Structure formats: C-alpha cells, structure tokens
Amino acid sequence: MFDINIMALSGQLLVGLINGSFYALLSLGLAIIFGLLRIINFAQGAMYMLGAFAALLAFKWTGLNYWVALVVVPVTVGVLGILIERFLIRPIANLDHLYSLLLTFGIALMLQGTFTHIFGSSGQSYPVPAELKGGIKLPFMYLPTYRAWIVVASVVVCLGTWFMIEKTKLGAYLRAGTENPKLLQAFGINVPLMVTLTFGFGVALAGLAGVLAAPVYSVSPDMGSSILIVVFAIVVIGGMGSIGGAIATGLGMGVVEGLTKYFYPEASTTVIFVVMMLVLLFKPAGLFGKEA
Incomplete structure (x- = not known):
C-alpha cells in the first residue's frame, strides 16, 4: 500500500496541471494547423521559445509590462x-506533406541555433508580475497565485478557441474550407487569406504559451525542442486534428504525468509515450479522432 502524503501529492498534481496547461495550448495550435490546413508544423516549439524570449527581451530592453506582453507578443x-x-x-502547399514538415523542422533548427549563438544555452529568468506574486494557503497545500493564473488563463483561451471553431459561423467557414476550398471560394470567401490567418493564429497560441511560461521556467533556446516531442505525442493521443481532443488530452496527460511523478518518478518522463503507444495499438485514430 502507498503511504500518501496529501501535500506532496497536491503539489505534483499542481505541477501536472501547469505542464498540462502548456501542453493544451501548444497541442491546440498544432491541432488547428493540422486539422484545418493539413500542415504538420514542427516549428511550433520554436514559436513557443520565441514567445518567451520576446517577452524577456522586451522587458529587459524597453521595460515592457507583462500584461502588455501577453497581448503584443502572441500577435507578433x-x-x-x-x-x-x-x-x-x-x-x-500542393506538394507532399513531407515537404512542409521538413521546412518547418528546418525553421525550428534555424531559430534555435540563432538564439543559442546569440544568447547561449543557459537559461534566463523573467520576473513574476507584481499583481500575481504570493499565493493562497489552502488546507492541503500552498497555491502560488501565478501558477493558478496559468491554469485559468490556459483553460479560458482553449475553451474560447474551441467555441469559436466548433460553434460559430467563422469556425464553420474554416471547417468548410478544409473539406471543399473551391466550393467555399465560389461563395466569395478568400480561402488563401483564411488559411494564412489560421496558421498565424495557431502559431500565436504557441507565443502566448511562451509568455505564460517565461516567469515559471528558465527561458532558453532549447525550451521549445524539449517540449515539442511531448506535445506531438499528446496530439496523437487526442487524435490528429481534433480540437477538443487536443485540449482534453493536454490537460489530462499533464495530470497523469504529475501523478506518475508522485507514485513512480522513474516513469514520469516516459508515461505519455507509453500511453501514446497503447492508444496507437487499440485506437489508431486517437481518443477523440475520427477513423479515416
């Protein structure tokens, strides 16, 4: 029998939820880009790193406020x-999908190499905004305010994005553009512009995740590459292109990772890949994906 320490378990669950929040944002961006555009964006991790660095450098060089960076950086x-x-x-775009995969992979390597050359491989710290310092003393744990903000902000953005894509006319246009772009263009919709803006939005989610992560994790050039492989595994588990699946699986796998760190720490770095393997064996389309 396990001797459960509630405070330690709660702490690991909080860490899992925080990681899951970043997983959800990044995998949501990947799911939007792949599900609606059929582009496998290997540069998503680099955009996450770019968002964190943009917030850090803007703060150091111009004193840009965190709350302003939270809007300006994702847009940039x-x-x-x-x-x-x-x-x-x-x-x-009309060539095999492998070409766009290799192109975005090359972009990611180029950005990571450039930032490593300029700033080195060691991490840099970004201060927690004054409004979110401190925490709340709960009966079973101490909850840092900024950590709670990350979870709330990520969930709100993810659910808002899901609602926009699944429940609004704009989302209907996006889905229709995936199914039959020529027919949609015949109705006067600028499909190429819609594709471009959709890709930009998916990448902006990675930039937002980078700004949120900057005060928590060390800002370094390799922070994107270290999380990208996990995010791709989460997208596969949820179902390639499934918007709701990306959100639910991202948060869920973060919790699973947190629980594993408490009960069996040695497996915490591999548990997500074990889940991915099992899902591919028994439900190749993913937990929320549709069979081809």
Missing part, C-alpha cells in the same frame, strides 16, 4: 507565422 509571433505561411509554406 502570429504575424511571423503569417509570413512563414505566405512566403515559405504556400509555394509548396
């Missing part, structure tokens, strides 16, 4: 995503 990263889609991905 999203604009970069728009430029990447328009000038690099669109010219090869």
Whole structure:
C-alpha cells in the first residue's frame, strides 16, 4: 500500500496541471494547423521559445509590462507565422506533406541555433508580475497565485478557441474550407487569406504559451525542442486534428504525468509515450479522432 502524503501529492498534481496547461495550448495550435490546413508544423516549439524570449527581451530592453506582453507578443509571433505561411509554406502547399514538415523542422533548427549563438544555452529568468506574486494557503497545500493564473488563463483561451471553431459561423467557414476550398471560394470567401490567418493564429497560441511560461521556467533556446516531442505525442493521443481532443488530452496527460511523478518518478518522463503507444495499438485514430 502507498503511504500518501496529501501535500506532496497536491503539489505534483499542481505541477501536472501547469505542464498540462502548456501542453493544451501548444497541442491546440498544432491541432488547428493540422486539422484545418493539413500542415504538420514542427516549428511550433520554436514559436513557443520565441514567445518567451520576446517577452524577456522586451522587458529587459524597453521595460515592457507583462500584461502588455501577453497581448503584443502572441500577435507578433502570429504575424511571423503569417509570413512563414505566405512566403515559405504556400509555394509548396500542393506538394507532399513531407515537404512542409521538413521546412518547418528546418525553421525550428534555424531559430534555435540563432538564439543559442546569440544568447547561449543557459537559461534566463523573467520576473513574476507584481499583481500575481504570493499565493493562497489552502488546507492541503500552498497555491502560488501565478501558477493558478496559468491554469485559468490556459483553460479560458482553449475553451474560447474551441467555441469559436466548433460553434460559430467563422469556425464553420474554416471547417468548410478544409473539406471543399473551391466550393467555399465560389461563395466569395478568400480561402488563401483564411488559411494564412489560421496558421498565424495557431502559431500565436504557441507565443502566448511562451509568455505564460517565461516567469515559471528558465527561458532558453532549447525550451521549445524539449517540449515539442511531448506535445506531438499528446496530439496523437487526442487524435490528429481534433480540437477538443487536443485540449482534453493536454490537460489530462499533464495530470497523469504529475501523478506518475508522485507514485513512480522513474516513469514520469516516459508515461505519455507509453500511453501514446497503447492508444496507437487499440485506437489508431486517437481518443477523440475520427477513423479515416
């Protein structure tokens, strides 16, 4: 029998929820880009790193407020995503998907190498905003305010994105553009522009995750590559292209990871990949995906 320490277990669950919040944001961006555009974006982790660095450098060089960075940085990263889609991905859009995968992988390596050359591989710290310092003393644990903010903000953004795509006319246009872009364009919808903006939005979610992560994790050039492989595993578990699946699986796998760190720490770095293997064996389309 396990001798359960409630405070230690609660602490690991909180860590799992925080990780799950970042997993959900990043996998949601990947699911949007793949599900609606059929582009496998290997640069998503680099955009996450770019968001964290943008917030850090803007703070150091201009004193940019955290709350302003929370809006400005995702928009800036999203604009970069728009430029990447328009000038690099669109010219090869009609080729095999492998070409866009290799292109985005190359972009990720280029960005990571550039930032490593300029800033080195050691991490840098970003201060927690004054409004979110401190914490709340609960009966079973101490809850840092900023950690709670991360979970709440991520869930609100993820659910808002899900609602926009699944329940609004704009989302209907996006889904229709995936199924039959020529028919949608015949009704006067600018499908290429919609594709570009969708890619930019998916990338902006990674930038937002980077800003949220900056005060928690060390800001370093390799922070994106270390999380990307886990996020791809989560997308596979939830179902490639499933918006709701990306959110639910991201948060759920974070909790599973946190529980594993408490009960069997040695397996905490591999548990998500074990789950992915089991899902691929018994439900290849993913937990929330549709069979081809």
